[in-house]
Amino acid sequence: TEELLRKSDKLSAVGQLAAGVAHEIRNPLTTIKGFLHLIKSGSCKVEYLDIALSEIERMESIINEFLMLSKPQAKNFKITDPRILIKNVITLLTTQAILKNVQILYEFDSNVPFVMCDENQLKQVFINLIQNAIEAMPDGGNILIHVKKPDTGNILIRVIDQGHGISEDRIHRLGEPFYSTKEKGTGLGLMISYKIVQEHNGTIEVQSKINEGTTVDVLLPSYREEAGGFDAQSQNR
Ligand code: ADP
Numbered sequence: 001t002e003e004l005l006r007k008s009d010k011l012s013a014v015g016q017l018a019a020g021v022a023h024e025i026r027n028p029l030t031t032i033k034g035f036l037h038l039i040k041s042g043s044c045k046v047e048y049l050d051i052a053l054s055e056i057e058r059m060e061s062i063i064n065e066f067l068m069l070s071k072p073q074a075k076n077f078k079i080t081d082p083r084i085l086i087k088n089v090i091t092l093l094t095t096q097a098i099l100k101n102v103q104i105l106y107e108f109d110s111n112v113p114f115v116m117c118d119e120n121q122l123k124q125v126f127i128n129l130i131q132n133a134i135e136a137m138p139d140g141g142n143i144l145i146h147v148k149k150p151d152t153g154n155i156l157i158r159v160i161d162q163g164h165g166i167s168e169d170r171i172h173r174l175g176e177p178f179y180s181t182k183e184k185g186t187g188l189g190l191m192i193s194y195k196i197v198q199e200h201n202g203t204i205e206v207q208s209k210i211n212e213g214t215t216v217d218v219l220l221p222s223y224r225e226e227a228g229g230f231d232a233q234s235q236n237r
Pocket residue numbers: 128132133136161163164165166174175179180181182184185186187188189190191214
């Protein structure tokens with residue numbers, strides 16, 4: 001804890017930003033690397049190139065976002081189908097999952113409402129959560145992702161893993177900057193995820209059992225109740 005305090009004390013706003021950028025850029029880089037390896041080994045599919053290209057575009061937009069220091073809250077909110085967003089994220093992480101012997105399964109409710117969100121940012125949240133789930137299962141396993149409508153006004157996106165879990169005395173530390181139990185972890189993924197979800201008026205809740213697994217619930221307001229009807233004009237920023 002002492003070291004943690006010292007760390008966050010010393011880190012200037014710029015330093016934190018730099019660490020954040022490095023962390024966020026590493027995910028798409030890993031994906032691109034994976035696809036380039038596949039292509040090098042002879043299985044060149046247009047789909048791989050498309051995904052690599054869209055990952056490069058994502059890095060570009062992340063960098064641009066961080067460069068807009070004068071407008072740190074600049075967001076690009078759009079009406080989004082959460083199921084399509086989750087499917088895209090699963091596609092991005094498929095190579096990584098296969099390499100780790102992890103299967104990503106999903107179950108979507110048929111009547112899920114839209115969500116008003118900054119797509120790239122919300123994608124980043126689920127990339128972080130699913131990567132944590134993969135990393136919690138060094139011997140492989142299944143990840144199950146639910147997209148549900150638990151009640152009026154909300155959308156629930158649940159990520160369930162069968163990993164090593166988090167002990168009760170550590171669960172409250174999740175989201176703390178630089179809290180990581182991993183050798184190569186940054187401890188920024190959850191902090192960034194909590195912040196993004198908060199900015200979408202949502203919440204993140206974590207339940208976990210040692211050696212059984214972890215369930216992360218992301219609750220977001222659904223679009224209709226939020227906006228009080230379809231009024232694209234007043235929603236444009
Ligand atoms: P990092 O992944 O770089 O360590 P995160 O902020 O993403 O940083 O996560 C912080 C810590 O929370 C991890 O180091 C790990 O100890 C714990 N954690 C997060 N998600 C899970 C999970 N699904 N299963 C087990 N532990 C987790």
